[in-house]
Amino acid sequence: MITQRRLTLPVLLGLLIALVAPAGTGSASSSAPLASWIVTFDAPPASGQLEVLRGVSDAVHGFTAVPAAVVVAPAAAVPLLRGLPGVRGVWANERYAPLMSSATTASRARQVYEQLGWSGAGVTIAVIDAGVDGTHPDLCAAAAFCKGTPVKLVQNVKVVGRQDVAVDPVVYLEDQLSTDSSSGHGSHVAGIAAGYGTASETPGKYRGVAPGASVVGYGTGELVEAVNVLAAYDHAIAHRDEYGIRVINNSWGPGAFTDYDPEHPVNRATDAAWAAGINVVFGAGNDGTRTDSLNMFSSHPRAISAGGGRKDGQQAFFSSKGVPGSDHWHPTVTAPGEAIVSVRASTGFTMAAADAGGGTGNPDAAGGADTAYYAASSGTSMAAPHVAGTIALIQQAAQATHGRWLTPLEVRNLLQNTARPMTGYQHYSVGAGYLDAYAAVQAAVAGTGTGPYDDGMTYDVQPFAGTVGPAAVVSTSTFSSTFAVEAGARSLDVMADWGPEQVVAANQDLDINLYRPDGSLFRGTFLACDPLQQPNGYSSFCTSAPNERLTVVNPVAGTWRVEVVGGMATAGET
Structure with a gap:
């Protein structure tokens, strides 16, 4: 049960995706600050359309595969841009943050390589992220950095966008050894998808999902910017055949509760990739446990949304959820995303910090000399490349066996149809099941x-x-509701989301009590925090989020009753 709503103000919690406002704008005077704007069209802009843009802006970069252009202009020029013939929309240059919060065995990817012999060879994965470190042996960009393997990083591009000056607002710096300037996030992601695992003292221990696949890296900045993202999409689509790109991985997003808009430039870029035969994977987001909290880019009908799972096949607490009963708001599948060990970039101090928690109690944690090359982290950032690597395996097998690449729709259907069901979870929460x-x-x-x-x-x-x-x-305030469960029901989810959004959940607590048709208490959520006993039932005391949930597997038919109780220091919650 849920009261469906769209929240408007994101709350930042731990390793959470967030939207940052674009750089400052000003008046239309000659001294007005310049900013980069994204102008969208029905198709990649023609030369005549670009000439018109040049006449009303300081600089223009037109894309050849994505239906958009980047212009440099003061904010006052935006209404004029929107009124130009053929323009579908004008968008600010948003910024996005990473979706961070022996997994290849959990997804059975290791068995694909060791038992079936497929490695993803002949398929390239494009990683749009903060950057990729090609000096790491697992992701080597030149023979000098490899350990007896072919070059992994066949192209590494630093996208220098958001040039708010009167020059080309998009610049590509190709053939870089490393584009991962600080965080190490993109290198970690690339290693999960396709790393060789050769840097380990036990070679292959931290091998990626598709170790035979190649990688093209796109460094778009530590705060991934929309202009750079579109530039990376455009480059990947335009060079699809040159590098064999069949899947794009995106482990970043705009933040929970961002309204979905099919006209958003990133969604239009995903459409262009789909039309070019390229699957696009996004992390579902790290705003679990709250309902209706998906990364909106991942919910696009032509994208694949990767929810985060634990290695025991359960859902990770951080993984964002969709809307019950919705055909739109749900992950596609769930993939390993908790305490994932992968490449530690030479510049990856952020990943080093993440490792301090990601390695605790982790049987796969790197030790000894391996700590110089590998780190652990959690988030749907880590789930997405598991899916991208699996797509490389699928495409290699399809091409070798049947002589053709699968279409993006066929790939998505196949992932869903072969996912393992996750008992106790519904589609809005985990998608079709575990990868x-x-x-x-x-x-x-x-x-x-x-x-x-x-x-x-x-x-x-x-x-x-x-x-x-x-x-x-001591609670004194409650309300209740009843609902009928039909015979043969497979699962019953009861959830409560509350506000106002400014609530600090640890001090503003609600609890759920769920009663069977015979009147007996099934369970309450007071202080509930035992994922092993009931993976999909928890208290806000455990998650520090304004949401509580209970799940009943194979509920008995009849009228159930839920009681919502005001908990500790509750101050008027709705």
Whole structure:
């Protein structure tokens, strides 16, 4: 049960995606500050359209594959730009942050390589991120950095965008050894997708999902900017055949509760990649446990949304969720994303900090000499490259067996149709289930699994709403709701999301009590924090988010009752 709503103010929690406002703008005077703007069209802009833009702006860069151009102009010029013939929209240069918060065994990718012999060879994965370190042996950009392997990083591009001056606002610096200037995030992601694992004292221990695949890296800055992202998309699509690019990985996003807009330039770029036969993977976001918190770029119908999972096959707490019963707001599949060990870039101090937590209690944590080359981190940033690497395995197998590449739609269907069901979770939360690379590759070889996905379920979403509070430590304020469960139901999810959004959840707590049709208490969420006992049931005390949830597997038929209780220091929650 859920009251569906669209929140407008993101809350920053831990390793969370966030949207940062573009650089300052000014008046239309000659001294007005310049900024980069994205102008979208129906198709890549023609020369005549670019000439018109040059007449009303300080600098222009037209893309050849993405239906957009970048212009440098003061903010006062935006209304004029919007009124030009053929212009679909004008967008600010947003910034995005990474989705950070022995996994190849959990997804059975290791078995694909060791038992079936597929490695992703002949397929290239484009990684649009903060950058990739080609001096690392697992991602070597030149023979001098490899350990007896072919070059992995066949192209490494630093995209220098947001040049708010009267020059070309987009500059490509190709053939870079390393574009990962500080965080190490992009290198970690690339290593998960396709790293060789040769830097380890035990060669292959930290091998990526598709170790035979090649990588093209796009360094778009530590705060990934929209202009740079579009430039990277455009370059990847234009060079698809040269490098064999079949999948683009994006481990970043605009923040939870950002309204979906199919006209957004990034979504239009994803459309262009889809039309070019390239799958696009996004991390679902790290705003779990809250409902309706997906990375909106990942929910685009032509993207693949990767939710974050634990290595035991359960959902990670941080993984964002969609909307119950929605055909649009849900992950595609769930993939390993918690405590993932991968490449540590030579400049990766951010990943070193993440390792301090990601390695705790992690049986795969790097030790000894390996700590110089590998680090652990968590987030759907890590889940996305598991999916991208699996797509490389699928495409290699399909091409070798059937003589053709699968279409992006066939690939997405295959991933969904071969995912392992996750008992106790519904589609809005985990998508089709847990990524199974082994089953997906076997299906690609057999030529099956590419038809439309149908989970065979129907969903009965019954909203409830109310207000509780104020209350003291001992609760005195409640409201309740009843709902009917039909015979044969597979699962029952009961959830509560509350506001106002400024709430500090640790001090503003609600609890759920769920009662069976016979009146007995099924369970309450007070202080609930035992993922092993009930993976999809928890308290805000455990997650520090204004959301609580209970799941019943195979619930008995009849009328169930939920009671929402004002908890510690509740001050009027709705």
